[in-house]
Amino acid sequence: MSKNDLKKQSVEKWYVERFRRFEASLNGSSRTPFHRVRRKAIEHFERLGFPTTRDEEWKYTSVAPLTAQWFDMAAAAGTRAEIDLSPFLFEGMDCSLLVFVDGFFSEKLSLLSPSSGVTLGSLREAFQRGDARVNDYLAALAPLEKEAFTALNTAFTRDGSFVYVEKNVAVDQLLHIVHLFSGQKNELALHPRTLIIAGEGSRFRYAESFHHLDGGVYFQNTVSEVFVQENASVEYIKIQDESRSAFHISNLNVRQERNSRFNSVYIDLGGGLVRNNLNVTLNDSNCETHLFGFYLGGENQLIDNHTFIDHAKPNCFSNELYKGILGGRAKGVFNGKILVRPDAQKTNALQSNKTLLLSRDASINAKPQLKIYADDVKCTHGATIGQLDEEALFYLRSRGIDLNSAMAMLRYVFVSDVFASIPLPEAQQKLADMILRRLKTIETENGDGPKE
């Protein structure tokens, strides 16, 4: 066994040992049915181990920097003096707020005012009151036997968000889940878990933001399961603005039943190493899915988006558009898998990935993977990687606009159709400002002009 293997083995053992401690701290909760799932999960994790670049799914993304550190769960939320949430919230919107600080649900900062027909709150509280629906759905979708981070999160699931929308309830109110890293203690592992069930014919939308107060090193490992029942519609927007020294691994698993709709918008602005897995199973016919992602990276950031859409049944429509701007020495990865099973006739699947590279050292690995086993389908995919249009730049300069302003104008254009895709018109301005601010910092890092 090589030295690296020894070191590698000990990081998994570290987490297993942490699990024993965690288990011991649970007292009564260790006898709940869900705890059996946790136990299975840690076994799976130990067997799977963290992925390496020898694994096909992680070929371009090395988690070595993550596994080199031994993260621990927080014993309690960092107690900073008054936390001001306003930079992270959307003003003027009717929202319920679920706020987690260092992985702990904060009753004080949260605001729960669910509409009728909606159960909404902390997952831990749902466990504690013995909500049967949690047992029915939790871990029913997430592939813990196959995916190490999912297994790890499941083993350490202590708290998170639980939402159940009753049949035919259309919810206007937005649920905003805010994850804050206080920075009071460093090298923490956080495993937030989200479980959302949108009953038949219901309509629901939620946003999830990841922010930090003052930088810091931490490992955010989040898993979500979303059940979109027949005729239901769910919209999700994720804003990831973690500390530049943070590791952010997210797994979102969605299962859609007949005639349902699922839309997601991912906005990745922060983090040091980011990996988003988004898996959608179209379990019945006439589903519609729109996945939109936007990534903005500079310095040494790595932002990896892996999507998987399983067209299991006929007549479904899926549409993916992932766009990004990378500068500095940032690395982007996009892998979009589409599986069209033999029964999935009349599938219509579109996929597009566009990346703008601002510097010589920025890079993107884009790989569409289509596996089509039905014969009456329409599938298109495309990936473009480029710099700004030189001809357009010269045109603007010939009108008196200086090079830097001209480049900023064209970058803004690239970014601005992202704004149009944000399903929260009230929040568009705030998100646009956030994106433009981040874009400016990346631009100023690349004062050397357009890439050759």
Added chain:
Amino acid sequence: MNLKIKGLRVAVEGTEILKGIDLEVNSGEIHAIMGPNGSGKSTLANVLAGREEYDILAGEITYNGKNLLEMSAEERACEGIFLAFQYPVEIPGVSNVNMLKTAVNAIREYRGEEPLDAMDFLKMVREKLKLVQMDEKFLSRAVNEGFSGGEKKRNEIFQMAVLNPQLGILDETDSGLDIDALKIVANGVNALRGAENGFIVVTHYQRLLNYIVPDFVHVLVNGKIVKSGGKELALHLEDHGYDWVKDEAAAAM
């Protein structure tokens, strides 16, 4: 305004296109540059505007006493040079009004003038729209996006009217235009021409010069100006083509 080109030699990707150009343009003058395809007409126009893909092998260009070759494209525009492109590019996502306002205020800032506010800018722009007979609706459309050939060329003249240059360079503005569009373009230029500015009109056909009457006509063949004259020269070329000029030039060598 004074433009002085002396002994200009320009190459692109290793091939010499302009082989020694001498030309002087003063305020109040319209110079037509004519010539067969491949003679270097567009190259001359683009070099003046500051396109960077060209290698200046020799020669100098002074503009109002300053060394033009040392100025970036945007500096040249701020100093009052405007190029009406032969193939204007489409810029989706950037509206005509947004681009123009940014340009106008960039030039004003360069000259130490106050920027125009939205209202004053719109007022000014509306007047110029009339010159090229374009509807106000097109202001909010993206630059050249979905424009017909004629609309693109009219947009060039419209922008020129808004920016009001000291030296306007028209690069085959007439190519691909029907007679009506041509007249609109010509009217626009004629409305602008005056004692304070000069124009270089690059064209293959004489037809445009019926409407934009030049003071001087230069014939460019194989990268050199082989003949210069008044507006009658253009008419002569119309009747006899370019061969006689080529023969004359060859004989003179």
